[in-house]
Amino acid sequence: MPTLDVLEIRQILPHRYPFLLVDRILEVDETHIVGIKNVTANEPHFPGHFPDFPVMPGVLIIEAMAQTAGIQVLRTIPDRDNKLVFLVSVDGARFRKPVVPGDQLRIEMKVIRRKGMVAKMAGVATVDGKVVAEAEVMCKLQDKSAAPAADSE
Numbered sequence: 295m296p297t298l299d300v301l302e303i304r305q306i307l308p309h310r311y312p313f314l315l316v317d318r319i320l321e322v323d324e325t326h327i328v329g330i331k332n333v334t335a336n337e338p339h340f341p342g343h344f345p346d347f348p349v350m351p352g353v354l355i356i357e358a359m360a361q362t363a364g365i366q367v368l369r370t371i372p373d374r375d376n377k378l379v380f381l382v383s384v385d386g387a388r389f390r391k392p393v394v395p396g397d398q399l400r401i402e403m404k405v406i407r408r409k410g411m412v413a414k415m416a417g418v419a420t421v422d423g424k425v426v427a428e429a430e431v432m433c434k435l436q437d438k439s440a441a442p443a444a445d446s447e
Contacts, residue, residue: 298322298365306368307361308378312338315358316401322366326404329362335395350393355427356384359417362401363431367413371435378441379433382412387429397421403431411435 298306298319307314321328333350340348364379371377393399403417412434419427 303365306365306374309361313357314361315354316361316365319362319365322369324405326402327362327366329358329365329401329403331358331399331401333393333395333397333399337395340395348395350397350399352387352389352427355389355393355399355419356387356429356431357381358399359401359403359419359427359429360384360431360433363403363413363415363417363433366403366405366415367408367433367435376438377435378438379435381431382434383430383432385430385432387427389427391421391424391426393419393421393426397426399426406430 300317303316303319315331316329317332318330319327320330335348339351339354343349343351360381367379368374368377398421400420401417403415406414406416412432414430414432416430417428418425
């Protein structure tokens, strides 16, 4: 199974620092994907979350899961440079243990259903083999040209 480094991930996802939350893809095929997020003390959210006990926010763990799912969805789209993947729902999110600097988050996402431009995936995030989070995410592909424009005021 192919692996992707961060440079190859950047060719698939539009996210950039400080919001690219996937460092490597270990496995990917038609039904699943395994990604890695290395959590470092230099992350921009740690000074405020929390100053004396840095913990990765749960919403960012979910975002890392969604980005991993997005790679699985986008990787085979021939015109992916013209597409965006939007997160449209999160179900059953559970956070089991804190994720802290020095942890390596292993994210495993499996396709539950994929129809047309919509994909639903179930995922689990682990650190050292222990579950730290789990959720189902649904994402939708959309043409960049059809994406809502930012307000120019």
